[in-house]
Amino acid sequence: MTSRCGVCCYNEAKRVAIFGGTHGNEMSGIMLVNMWSKNEAEIQRSGVMTKPFITNPRAVEKCTRYVDTDLNRAFTPENLSAPCADELPYEVQRAQEINKMFGPKGSANAYDVIFDLHNTTSNMGSTLILESSADHFTLQMVHYIKKAIAPASCPVLLNEHPLLKYSTSRSVAKHPIGLEVGPQPQGVLRSNIFESMRAIMKHALDFIELFNNGVEFPPCSVDVFRVQERMDYPRDTNGNITAMVHPNLQDCDWEPLNPGDPMFQTFDGRTIPYEGSSPVYPTFINEAAYYEKQQAFVTTRRETLAAYAIRKTEQ
Amino acid sequence: MTSRCGVCCYNEAKRVAIFGGTHGNEMSGIMLVNMWSKNEAEIQRSGVMTKPFITNPRAVEKCTRYVDTDLNRAFTPENLSAPCADELPYEVQRAQEINKMFGPKGSANAYDVIFDLHNTTSNMGSTLILESSADHFTLQMVHYIKKAIAPASCPVLLNEHPLLKYSTSRSVAKHPIGLEVGPQPQGVLRSNIFESMRAIMKHALDFIELFNNGVEFPPCSVDVFRVQERMDYPRDTNGNITAMVHPNLQDCDWEPLNPGDPMFQTFDGRTIPYEGSSPVYPTFINEAAYYEKQQAFVTTRRETLAAYAIRKTEQ
Ligand SMILES: [Zn+2]
Numbered sequence: 001m002t003s004r005c006g007v008c009c010y011n012e013a014k015r016v017a018i019f020g021g022t023h024g025n026e027m028s029g030i031m032l033v034n035m036w037s038k039n040e041a042e043i044q045r046s047g048v049m050t051k052p053f054i055t056n057p058r059a060v061e062k063c064t065r066y067v068d069t070d071l072n073r074a075f076t077p078e079n080l081s082a083p084c085a086d087e088l089p090y091e092v093q094r095a096q097e098i099n100k101m102f103g104p105k106g107s108a109n110a111y112d113v114i115f116d117l118h119n120t121t122s123n124m125g126s127t128l129i130l131e132s133s134a135d136h137f138t139l140q141m142v143h144y145i146k147k148a149i150a151p152a153s154c155p156v157l158l159n160e161h162p163l164l165k166y167s168t169s170r171s172v173a174k175h176p177i178g179l180e181v182g183p184q185p186q187g188v189l190r191s192n193i194f195e196s197m198r199a200i201m202k203h204a205l206d207f208i209e210l211f212n213n214g215v216e217f218p219p220c221s222v223d224v225f226r227v228q229e230r231m232d233y234p235r236d237t238n239g240n241i242t243a244m245v246h247p248n249l250q251d252c253d254w255e256p257l258n259p260g261d262p263m264f265q266t267f268d269g270r271t272i273p274y275e276g277s278s279p280v281y282p283t284f285i286n287e288a289a290y291y292e293k294q295q296a297f298v299t300t301r302r303e304t305l306a307a308y309a310i311r312k313t314e315q
Numbered sequence: 316m317t318s319r320c321g322v323c324c325y326n327e328a329k330r331v332a333i334f335g336g337t338h339g340n341e342m343s344g345i346m347l348v349n350m351w352s353k354n355e356a357e358i359q360r361s362g363v364m365t366k367p368f369i370t371n372p373r374a375v376e377k378c379t380r381y382v383d384t385d386l387n388r389a390f391t392p393e394n395l396s397a398p399c400a401d402e403l404p405y406e407v408q409r410a411q412e413i414n415k416m417f418g419p420k421g422s423a424n425a426y427d428v429i430f431d432l433h434n435t436t437s438n439m440g441s442t443l444i445l446e447s448s449a450d451h452f453t454l455q456m457v458h459y460i461k462k463a464i465a466p467a468s469c470p471v472l473l474n475e476h477p478l479l480k481y482s483t484s485r486s487v488a489k490h491p492i493g494l495e496v497g498p499q500p501q502g503v504l505r506s507n508i509f510e511s512m513r514a515i516m517k518h519a520l521d522f523i524e525l526f527n528n529g530v531e532f533p534p535c536s537v538d539v540f541r542v543q544e545r546m547d548y549p550r551d552t553n554g555n556i557t558a559m560v561h562p563n564l565q566d567c568d569w570e571p572l573n574p575g576d577p578m579f580q581t582f583d584g585r586t587i588p589y590e591g592s593s594p595v596y597p598t599f600i601n602e603a604a605y606y607e608k609q610q611a612f613v614t615t616r617r618e619t620l621a622a623y624a625i626r627k628t629e630q
């Protein structure tokens with residue numbers, strides 16, 4: 001990226017990947033990627049090479065989140081530089097392969113854009129996940145998508161928290177972007193969720209085509225929800241949960257949780273309120289995969305980011 | 316059961332079991348059984364010994380439906396009579412243990428009642444599942460429960476189909492009854508589903524207490540949905556699904572599906588209508604666990620069963 005006359009210049013996004021099956025039981029992305037692998041017409045755009053790709057085929061085969069370890073946490077420097085060995089966990093081996101094919105992560109050879117398609121059991125709607133507030137290319141892209149699908153909403157989750165950010169599959173690309181669409185149970189394919197994800201991908205690829213064709217996108221602002229804190233379930237001394245997400249909070253992703261609002265309901269019927277000092281916006285509420293990660297939901301704060309104007313680098 | 320003066324006499328139901336975790340990722344029953352194992356007050360009734368029991372602890376530990384094979388299909392005569400051996404699938408070994416503890420199936424020593432607690436990703440509400448239209452004890456019980464929770468509804472699914480009936484964990488008891496409550500994703504605990512299941516168990520145990528105390532229940536009629544047919548997803552020659560449950564059918568468990576109504580939606584947007592000759596009532600629509608069983612939903616027909624009067628056998 002270079003900056004000239006107040007306009008950020010990025011190279012053309014010639015190589016784009018769409019990942020499905022990073023979690024093998026999240027069906028929308030798996031089915032879309034399989035469909036596009038057989039027939040690419042829908043994802044073809046002039047001047048863009050778009051590759052649909054199943055990242056964790058063994059987990060997809062078993063319809064499970066992962067085989068040995070969470071692939072979407074596996075793209076750490078340690079894993080990617082570990083000596084190749086058959087004893088490595090399957091997903092670590094797979095991360096190395098993916099890094100070779102689509103990276104190397106952080107290098108000039110890496111893919112320009114990777115979309116990673118996920119589902120959640122939470123009522124998050126069609127959420128876009130960003131990893132950096134300084135990537136004006138993805139900020140402009142989500143701005144474009146939000147406008148295109150309005151009046152339907154499209155929340156943007158920004159995870160650049162120093163402790164809670166994790167090493168995603170998509171982080172191999174120069175411009176990583178996650179799609180997280182729900183609610184959908186693991187192992188289930190719902191037509192409404194499938195079509196929502198498909199519509200977002202259409203607009204995302206349209207944006208890339210426009211950008212590559214030389215369109216300049218003017219400065220804009222983007223409302224995002226910035227990851228703040230992981231909230232765990234109440235647990236007993238053995239680590240077993242002793243309460244559920246309160247019915248007033250269940251399914252209320254992106255709505256404000258104010259100090260004193262009900263947060264958990266214990267099995268014996270007591271209400272545990274939120275005791276923070278100011279309102280937060282919870283999301284990933286009651287996501288199935290996060291029980292093992294000691295997370296009932298994550299809190300966020302609203303923030304408006306300024307996106308610079310962007311256009312492609314002159315050749 | 317003996318019949319005298321138009322009244323069916325059944326022995327007192329002194330030994331009752333509540334099974335959770337027959338499928339290790341169906342959380343409501345698992346959490347209720349664990350809770351009641353620590354504190355039985357809520358399930359204690361005079362003259363009844365009620366045992367809460369986790370049937371598939373290894374699957375619960377892994378939060379998966381099963382380890383080797385579906386426990387809720389494992390209670391066949393072949394499995395239960397197989398020579399004990401470490402090479403048997405885990406769930407077959409477990410079925411033999413459960414049959415020893417709560418059966419033997421079909422014998423006078425078997426438990427009187429087994430409740431088996433399940434969740435589904437389908438929008439089935441609080442469903443009771445019966446295995447025989449000739450068991451007037453369970454018919455009277457579901458009649459009692461339906462009245463007790465009205466105006467909330469409580470559909471009754473009757474599975475005595477010659478081909479589609481399967482060998483359930485609860486089939487070990489003289490009076491087996493299944494609870495199937497949804498929608499709830501696998502691996503998720505929702506407070507509303509938890510409380511619905513808990514309320515039904517309260518009324519079921521109340522019924523048993525009344526019965527054991529000598530109350531005579533007069534003849535009544537019970538509306539049930541009788542299992543008719545398994546409907547699979549459209550598939551290609553490799554066995555991969557080529558369509559999803561149509562949005563008009565999704566979440567419409569127990570509502571009539573008429574000839575010509577949309578049933579599936581293909582990935583390229585075509586609608587596949589229902590082509591039966593008369594209306595049916597679909598259920599288990601888009602249940603996660605049934606993709607591998609080649610079942611998109613099951614069709615049922617409405618039927619009204621006549622339940623005889625019942626009372627306990629005079630000692
Ligand atoms: Zn995921």
Ligand SMILES: [Zn+2]
Pocket residue numbers: 337338341433434
């Ligand atoms: Zn089940």
